[in-house]
Amino acid sequence: INEECEVELDEPLPCISLFGDLYTEYATSTLTYFDGEKRPEVVRKELFPEKFL
Known part of the structure; x- marks a missing residue:
């Protein structure tokens, strides 16, 4: 039997699309x-x- 469990993370994950x-x-x-x-x-x-274009 394949059980999926959720793991709560203490730190937020960065957005992988950025x-x-x-x-x-x-x-x-x-x-x-x-x-x-x-x-x-x-x-x-x-x-x-102008320095941060």
């Missing part, structure tokens, strides 16, 4: 806050958008 430039675009364009403030990467992109 890779290369897609992952970079997603990671730098998401509004994420760190310790109550915007991440430095997000602020840099807002200040210097």
Whole structure:
């Protein structure tokens, strides 16, 4: 008998469809806050958008 069991993971899995430039675009364009403030990467992109095309 082949039984399938679900294993609960402690850590979330990354989205496997995001890779290369897609992952970079997603990671730098998401509004994420760190310790109550915007991440430095997000602020840099807002200040210097021409550097992050």
